[in-house]
Amino acid sequence: MKILVTGKGGREHALITALSESPEKHELYAYPGSDAIASLATRVDVPDLPELIAWMQQNAIDLCVAGEEAWLVKGRGLANLCAEAGLPCWGPVKEAAQLEASKAFAKHFLQRHHIPTASYTVCTTAEEARATLTEFPIVLKFDGLAAGKGVAVCLSREEAESFITDVMEKRVFGAGNLVVEQCLTGPELSVFASVCDDQYHILMPARDYKRIGDNDQGPNTGGMGAVASRQLADSELMARIEREIVQPTVTGLIKDGLKYRGFLYFGLMLTPDGPKVIEYNCRFGDPEAEAVMPMVRGDFANYVFAAAKGELQRDLLQFAEGWSICLISASAGYPASSRSGDVISGLTAVEGARVYHCGTRQNSAGQFETHGGRVLAVVAQGATRQEARDKAYAESQKVTFDGMQRRSDIGQMHFE
Secondary structure, eight states, rough: EEEEEOSSSHHHHHHHHHTSSSOOOEEEEEOOOOOTOOOOOOOOOOOOHHHHHHHHTTTOOOOOEEOSHHHHHSSSSSHEEEHHHHHOEEEEOOHHHHHHOOHHHHHHHHHHHOBBBBBEEESSSHHHHHHHHOSSSSEEEESOOOTSSSEEEEEEEEHHHHIIIIIIITTTTTTTTTEEOOOOOSSSEEEEEEEEETTTEOOEEEEOOOOEEGGEEEESOSEEEEOOOGGGSSHHHHHHIIIIIIHHHHHHHHHOOOOEEEEEEEEEEEEEEEEEEEEESSSOTTTTTHHGGGGGEOOOOHHHHHHHHTOOOOOGGOOOOOOEEEEEOOOOTTTOOOOOBBBOBBBOOOOOEEEESSSEEETSSEEEEEEEEEEEEEEEEESSSSHHHEEEEHHHHHOTTTOOOOSOOOTTTTTT
């Protein structure tokens, strides 16, 4: 089978690695991919989506797997174009992908289908947004894609007004409205499901760490680490999440006429009143994918291929017991900026753990160097959380580059 994955980061590196480890050997391609991904998949160089569709048709690609979210809503939408060309695509059509692309769309969907979430207001001007600042903390969300940086949990009026100025007046993320939300409290949980029309399959849960610094200090990032294990949520909690959130979401998609085939991420807050939806992502999470994918057992490639064609074969996929912990190393200046060109050392010294490249490139000497905000993910597994954490940190410490930022409390905070 010929499989193409869209994207270039750590999530796509993890997905392509899992596809490469499926029982059958498949021809793997990546668009646009990265220098690290090129060791597993052939990179495709075309200028835009229509040319990519034409290339897939000309090269008899059997399956397209959507990695990053932007292609799902760019232009006429990756899955929409694949459908027109008769190409199976594991990723939702543009209309359904608005669940991630528009925070307001998602909130209206949640409210319409009576799915637990925080109360909210959609503001179209800075003045409207400032008028909602009546209690703190408060959550502000840019109504659009912002690479995980468009959300601010503001503890004070000063923080909130600064974010409103950036989003609504300086337009740092581009044109778009602002969603102002009640601030929920409790531990977070990421739940993933494969959704295929009216069917779904709940996968291994995870928890990510969004802020740049230890103890959840500093600004939000795309994610500085993640923990994955079935032990993150007991059977009673998972049954409630399925009953109150996952099933109503899938039913709501059908009722709204939104065709969905792909991964669906439920970002949840486990509040004193029960689980509530913080956000949807219309693809696998990042860095959660890096933590979850090494735990996959079975035939991942044929599982995704069958689901993209409308048949969800749950028995093709299993997950290992124990724990998986992912540590992200970020470049100097991140998340406000990022520095490229710092040479990475120690990659070949890592043993018994996986290294996924999030933002790297090879220089003229063949060395990997930084090329983005989040640079690398080092991921290790263990029978216990502590065993996985000790292994992940021991191996991660072998990898260094100038200006590196790495949290020291992944897999520890929120558990003690």
